Amino acid sequence: MSLPPLTVYLAAPRGFCAGVDRAIRIVEMALEKWGAPVFVRHEIVHNKYVVDALRAKGAVFVEELDECPEDRPVIFSAHGVPKSVPAEAVRRNMIHVDATCPLVTKVHNEAARHHTNGLQMIMVGHKGHPEVIGTMGQLPDGEVMLVETLADVATVQVRDPARLAMITQTTLSVDDTAEIAAALKARFPAINVPAKEDICYATTNRQEAVKVMAPKCDAILVVGAPNSSNSKRLVEVGSRAGCDYSQLVQRADEIDWRALQGIRTLGVTAGASAPEILIEEVIDAFRAHYDVTVELVVTAEERVEFKVPKVLREPA
The missing domain is CATH 3.40.1010.20 (4-hydroxy-3-methylbut-2-enyl diphosphate reductase, catalytic domain)
Known part of the structure; x- marks a missing residue:
């Protein structure tokens, strides 16, 4: 037939993508260098097949640093982590390797620069996503406000409309983000919007x-x-x-x-x-x-x- x-x-x-490829290589190279087990805070990337394959090689996936022993290396996922996480690893004298995608790190650095210049940030992203948690956790509470939708733009409360900057999660819809950016610009004309959104x-x-x-x-x-x-x-x-x-x-x-x-x-x-x-x-x-x-x-x-x-x- x-x-x-x-x-x-x-x-x-x-x-x-290059960031995912790098993150997986980091776990594999850490296992080669230090042997198993190597601990990974959060799924290294969001894919069960990849996580299971690394687990079979000796990676142990945990959600928080307090689940990791001090005598084994820990790797931070490609999505990035709040500043408090590496600080805690240093305090505990742990070997830690940051697998944050360099394009996410670029957004972290952007946020830090805006903060130094006295600007409050509005971040476009999905609440609860590890990348958003990591980026918002680069700065003190209240310095980064999250908007997810066009409706959120109308209700977000800011400290000073004249001193604002926009940053975004790297994995958003290009079209949706352009719409939200336009709405932010309409409500806050002075907002500093990146020439090209942070979408990777x-x-x-x-x-x-x-x-x-x-x-x-x-x-x-x-x-x-x-x-x-x-x-x-x-x-x-x-x-x-x-x-x-x-x-x-x-x-x-x-x-x-x-x-x-x-x-x-x-x-x-x-x-x-x-x-x-x-x-x-x-x-x-x-x-x-x-x-x-x-x-x-x-x-x-x-x-x-x-x-x-x-x-x-x-x-x-």
Whole structure:
């Protein structure tokens, strides 16, 4: 019996970004240097497959520093941590390695600079997300106000409308953030808005690829974790750009085959913390049901690389 034809549009770029790649390498190099166990505060990146693979090699994932013994190294996740966390590690004389993505660190430095200049910050981001907790935790309470939606812009209470700056989480929807930035500018004309929002190159590029792909897709699958902000944004971008059926799947076993009956074109992409092996797994699952032709949708080329911290490049 011949299989029905299916064109799979595969987004490029997709999957791992430089910050995620670096964070995973940091855990692997720490295990090589100091042996197991190495403790990691919070999931190093938001992907169960990645976390499970590192756990199998000897990484122990915890939520707080007080769960870590003082005689073993601890690594801080790619999302960044409040200032109090490394300070506590120093106080306890622990070996600690910061795997914060350099583009998140750039936002931390921006916030510190604005604070030094006497400005209060408005941060656009998702409440409770580790990156937001880490960024807001760079400064004393009350110095960073969080807005999540356009509605929040109307109600946020600031100290002095003439002395404000805007910063953002790095994994937001480019379009939503531009709207919120415009609303902040309208309410607070003096606010210092970055020339380019703090949304990172990888988030921007992956959203752009989905926008190009969506109009020609009967369905889009985003490979990623439900707690991954940038993956969830890709689903939203797909829906808005013309593909009504845009869904998040962690693995091939989550594909809803009944909902996909009769499709002729499928878009596939992945959030910045999803490894390529999971994308291949999803495409292979479709090969069992369809005669698949894969077409690459290339919208950007990424050549970004970040160095690992010096402590890991030195001999033990």
